[in-house]
Amino acid sequence: MTAESHLRSQRTAPVQPGAGSEPGTLRLPAFWIVIMLLAAGGVRMSLLVAQYAAAYPLALLTAVVLFALLAVPFWFVVSELDFLEREPPGLLVVAFAWGGLVATSVSIPGSGALDDIIAKLGSPHLAADWGAALAGPTVEEIAKTLGVVAIVLIARNQVNSVLDGVVYGAMVGLGFQIIEDIVYAMGAVALAGRGDHVGPVVTTFLLRGFLSGVWSHTLFGALAGAGVGYLVVRGERSLRTRIGAATLALVGAWASHVLWNSPLLRDGLGNGAVALLAVLILKGLPPLLLIWLLVRAAHDREADYYAAQLTELDDPELITPAEVEALKAGSRRASARSYARVRAGWRARAAVRRLQRAQARLAVELSRNTADLSRWHHEVRRQRRILVELGHPEAVAPDGKGPWRRTASAVFSTALAVAVLWAVVSSLGGG
Amino acid sequence: MVATLGGLAFGLPALNQALPAERSVDTGRPYAIGGGVDVIPPAGARIDVTETRPAQDTGTVLFRLGAVRYLIAVRRFDGSLQAAVTGLRQRITGTSGYQVTGTELSVEAAGGLVGLQGAYSGPGRGGRYAVFVADGHTIEVTVSGADLDLGRVLPQIDASTRTLRYTPEPPE
Numbered sequence: 314m315t316a317e318s319h320l321r322s323q324r325t326a327p328v329q330p331g332a333g334s335e336p337g338t339l340r341l342p343a344f345w346i347v348i349m350l351l352a353a354g355g356v357r358m359s360l361l362v363a364q365y366a367a368a369y370p371l372a373l374l375t376a377v378v379l380f381a382l383l384a385v386p387f388w389f390v391v392s393e394l395d396f397l398e399r400e401p402p403g404l405l406v407v408a409f410a411w412g413g414l415v416a417t418s419v420s421i422p423g424s425g426a427l428d429d430i431i432a433k434l435g436s437p438h439l440a441a442d443w444g445a446a447l448a449g450p451t452v453e454e455i456a457k458t459l460g461v462v463a464i465v466l467i468a469r470n471q472v473n474s475v476l477d478g479v480v481y482g483a484m485v486g487l488g489f490q491i492i493e494d495i496v497y498a499m500g501a502v503a504l505a506g507r508g509d510h511v512g513p514v515v516t517t518f519l520l521r522g523f524l525s526g527v528w529s530h531t532l533f534g535a536l537a538g539a540g541v542g543y544l545v546v547r548g549e550r551s552l553r554t555r556i557g558a559a560t561l562a563l564v565g566a567w568a569s570h571v572l573w574n575s576p577l578l579r580d581g582l583g584n585g586a587v588a589l590l591a592v593l594i595l596k597g598l599p600p601l602l603l604i605w606l607l608v609r610a611a612h613d614r615e616a617d618y619y620a621a622q623l624t625e626l627d628d629p630e631l632i633t634p635a636e637v638e639a640l641k642a643g644s645r646r647a648s649a650r651s652y653a654r655v656r657a658g659w660r661a662r663a664a665v666r667r668l669q670r671a672q673a674r675l676a677v678e679l680s681r682n683t684a685d686l687s688r689w690h691h692e693v694r695r696q697r698r699i700l701v702e703l704g705h706p707e708a709v710a711p712d713g714k715g716p717w718r719r720t721a722s723a724v725f726s727t728a729l730a731v732a733v734l735w736a737v738v739s740s741l742g743g744g
Numbered sequence: 745m746v747a748t749l750g751g752l753a754f755g756l757p758a759l760n761q762a763l764p765a766e767r768s769v770d771t772g773r774p775y776a777i778g779g780g781v782d783v784i785p786p787a788g789a790r791i792d793v794t795e796t797r798p799a800q801d802t803g804t805v806l807f808r809l810g811a812v813r814y815l816i817a818v819r820r821f822d823g824s825l826q827a828a829v830t831g832l833r834q835r836i837t838g839t840s841g842y843q844v845t846g847t848e849l850s851v852e853a854a855g856g857l858v859g860l861q862g863a864y865s866g867p868g869r870g871g872r873y874a875v876f877v878a879d880g881h882t883i884e885v886t887v888s889g890a891d892l893d894l895g896r897v898l899p900q901i902d903a904s905t906r907t908l909r910y911t912p913e914p915p916e
Contacts, residue, residue, distance in 0.1 A: 441797040
């Protein structure tokens with residue numbers, strides 16, 4: 314750990330470790346309220362889905378499969394954001410379900426009503442131009458942010474850092490995004506008036522899944538969730554400051570959503586694929602960069618904190634100084650795994666991954682002042698023995714080894730994605 | 745938390761219900777629906793702003809004549825008139841209890857728009873529809889209401905439908 318990062322970790326004290334489990338959760342009224350809200354949302358969305366299933370069974374099945382597949386990489390990326398202190402799967406499921414069942418159930422009538430109110434108090438022209446930009450974000454961002462609040466109410470000990478808020482917020486957003494996309498796809502099928510055809514589903518999947526997917530609800534939810542995380546964790550700051558920060562994050566999520574839905578630049582860059590891509594980037598990239606920087610800062614601060622816990626062990630069999638540095642960054646963790654595979658094969662790669670997970674878990678237990686750490690010590694030492702037997706005792710990659718291949722892979726994947734995007738946009742009438 | 749959710753899910757719709765949706769409209773001048781399409785509203789019609797959304801390339805307008813709904817929707821469409829009609833008929837019959845009745849007839853509107861019109865019925869309601877296709881757009885007209893109300897205002901609505909006009913955008 315560097316002196317600078319150590320100072321930052323101490324100065325900001327961003328992590329408040331909580332207990333590993335919540336034994337009293339079932340006795341919390343908030344827990345049962347959340348369960349009831351999820352059940353009510355589930356009934357509401359089931360009724361909607363049942364209507365689609367009766368009229369367009371094939372299209373519905375296609376939409377569910379396509380968007381469920383789309384959810385997989387998003388889920389993986391979001392759940393991996395907090396590698397060091399992983400969120401319990403049960404709470405991630407609750408967050409996802411809140412977004413998909415509660416926030417959507419509330420947003421469908423709420424957004425529609427607000428859109429109508431804009432038309433009534435303003436004009437149909439105003440509603441046509443700005444209704445989607447104002448009504449949707451206003452209702453949806455509040456409904457989604459309440460999902461992170463719900464997580465705090467039922468499992469306060471599991472929200473220990475700003476990054477935790479980011480993860481839960483992103484997961485709420487992901488649930489919302491997937492269900493909303495399915496509803497939109499089915500709406501497109503109904504509007505097409507061609508019966509149970511999958512064409513409109515595929516078009517919606519390409520447009521909303523690929524073109525809009527990166528900078529959609531998952532991103533907005535992450536920003537709002539960061540605010541809730543800050544509100545909960547930064548107890549040393551005044552309540553006014555914390556509420557101000559949480560409000561600012563919510564407003565930021567709302568503003569990003571408004572910008573994305575707004576008619577700005579709709580006609581300003583002309584027609585064609587280039588213009589469409591330019592608009593997508595101009596509207597989507599600033600919030601994406603802002604939130605990426607925020608997530609990175611939150612991640613680095615949390616990593617500093619847990620790295621400090623591991624450094625104090627001063628036991629190279631548990632973790633070496635170089636492994637501490639590797640554990641702090643996702644790229645260096647991946648480089649270490651990659652290097653292990655090149656040097657000692659796939660078994661070594663898997664062992665490095667297990668070692669990293671065990672070290673991360675040990676750091677969390679250290680931060681919780683867990684009395685008996687023997688279980689986690691044992692697991693780390695077990696993975697270390699495997700690595701020693703494989704002739705690769707330390708889970709690190711030498712400087713300059715490994716990242717180039719992943720960088721090349723990332724560049725290739727990005728180029729491929731841009732090419733696919735280009736083809737899709739062109740096939741949709743651009744260019 | 746629950747109060748906020750309730751406010752969003754029930755409070756906003758209640759507030760929306762409390763506000764009047766209808767506005768008067770000048771029935772002597774063409775009303776721009778969107779997508780370069782306009783229509784002269786029928787005498788006595790009022791606009792329902794909750795289902796009226798004029799836009800540059802698309803648009804909808806809902807006129808109300810008492811209890812009768814007169815909805816015109818302009819959408820981007822890449823297909824034939826027959827395909828457009830089939831799509832609208834499927835959407836009508838996709839609603840439980842609704843069926844298309846009678847035969848389709850040709851209808852001509854101002855400016856040379858040629859379309860097809862027909863009738864449908866549902867539980868306690870009757871309806872008429874007409875579809876036009878012009879320059880990558882479909883113009884769908886649906887009229888619905890109780891049979892007695894419908895019979896009273898259909899002549900004005902038919903006259904209004906025949907004033908539908910599409911004006912293509914001048915090339916840039």
